[in-house]
Amino acid sequence: METGGGQPLIERRVRAAYFVSDSTGITAETLGNALLANFPGIAFLKHTMPFVDTPQGAVNVVRNIARDASAGLAPVVFTTTKDAAVSAALAASPATIIDLLGGHLTDLEAALGTTASEQLGQFHQLGDPGQYFARMRAVEYAIEHDDGQSDRALDIADVIIIAPSRCGKTPTTMYLALQYGLLVANYPLTDEDFPTDGLPPLVRKHQSRCFGITTTALRLSQVRHERRPDTRYASLAQCTLELRRAEDLYRRNRVPFLNSSTKSVEEMSALILQTLRLRP
Incomplete structure (x- = not known):
C-alpha cells in the first residue's frame, strides 16, 4: 500500500501476547x-499470567487465549512452565506456543549429565543469602542517597550518578542496586551548582566514581x-541551558x-558497568 506521495504505508497489525509462568x-x-x-510493526496486547502451576490453572488461561483467537488477535504464548500436564494444556490452545525453557533445558541436561529439578520457581528463590542481602542493602543505600539527600558513606559508593533533574538518575540507580547489588548514589545538578569549574562539593572528592x-x-x-x-x-x-552546562561540566572534569x-535503563546500566569497569 502507498500514500498519496508514493511512500509505502506500513499497516500496524495487532496481536495478543501471553507470558505464562x-x-x-x-x-x-x-x-x-x-x-x-524485534517486530516494531506489530502492536501487542500483552497479558502476564503468573503462578499457573496446575492443569486447571492452564485451562483457565486457555479460555482467555481462545477468546482472543476468536477476536482475530492470533495469540502468541511465551511459557516458562515445567510441569508436563500444564504444558500439555497450554499446547492445546489456539495459539503459537513459544516454550522458553523446553529445548534449552534438554540441551543443558545432556551437557551436564543430569536431569533438571522439577521444583517450581527455582530462579526466583533466595539462592545465595549473601547476594540477596547485598542487593537489599544496596537498595537501602540507593534510597538514602537519592537526589543528594545524604552525604553519609559516599566514600563506599560504587557509582555516583550526576545529572540535571528528570534525566533518569533514579531508575538507573535502583536498577544497578537491585540487579547487581551495587552501592549507587545520585546527585541532581541544579542552578546552585553553577557557575563552577569543578564538580559540586558533595561529590568532588569522589570524581573517579x-x-x-x-x-x-x-x-x-x-x-x-x-x-x-507550564513552568x-x-x-x-531552561532544559537547553541545564543540559549544556551539565555536559560542559562533565567534559571539564573528565566525567x-x-x-x-x-536508551533503556538496562542499556544505561550496562554502559556504566563497562565504562567504570565494575564487576558485580
Missing part, C-alpha cells in the same frame, strides 16, 4: 519482550511538563556520560 512471570516477560521488540547522564532538551522538557506543566523548570530554554534519550 508457574512462578512470578518475570522470566517469561523479560525473554518474551526481548523477542517481541562519578558518571553523568544527559538527554535531549526536547525530551527533558516533555518529561518535566508531565510533572510541572520555567519545564521550558525548552564519562551518556545520553539517556534513546
Whole structure:
C-alpha cells in the first residue's frame, strides 16, 4: 500500500501476547519482550499470567487465549512452565506456543549429565543469602542517597550518578542496586551548582566514581511538563541551558556520560558497568 506521495504505508497489525509462568512471570516477560521488540510493526496486547502451576490453572488461561483467537488477535504464548500436564494444556490452545525453557533445558541436561529439578520457581528463590542481602542493602543505600539527600558513606559508593533533574538518575540507580547489588548514589545538578569549574562539593572528592547522564532538551522538557506543566523548570530554554552546562561540566572534569534519550535503563546500566569497569 502507498500514500498519496508514493511512500509505502506500513499497516500496524495487532496481536495478543501471553507470558505464562508457574512462578512470578518475570522470566517469561523479560525473554518474551526481548523477542517481541524485534517486530516494531506489530502492536501487542500483552497479558502476564503468573503462578499457573496446575492443569486447571492452564485451562483457565486457555479460555482467555481462545477468546482472543476468536477476536482475530492470533495469540502468541511465551511459557516458562515445567510441569508436563500444564504444558500439555497450554499446547492445546489456539495459539503459537513459544516454550522458553523446553529445548534449552534438554540441551543443558545432556551437557551436564543430569536431569533438571522439577521444583517450581527455582530462579526466583533466595539462592545465595549473601547476594540477596547485598542487593537489599544496596537498595537501602540507593534510597538514602537519592537526589543528594545524604552525604553519609559516599566514600563506599560504587557509582555516583550526576545529572540535571528528570534525566533518569533514579531508575538507573535502583536498577544497578537491585540487579547487581551495587552501592549507587545520585546527585541532581541544579542552578546552585553553577557557575563552577569543578564538580559540586558533595561529590568532588569522589570524581573517579562519578558518571553523568544527559538527554535531549526536547525530551527533558516533555518529561518535566508531565510533572510541572507550564513552568520555567519545564521550558525548552531552561532544559537547553541545564543540559549544556551539565555536559560542559562533565567534559571539564573528565566525567564519562551518556545520553539517556534513546536508551533503556538496562542499556544505561550496562554502559556504566563497562565504562567504570565494575564487576558485580
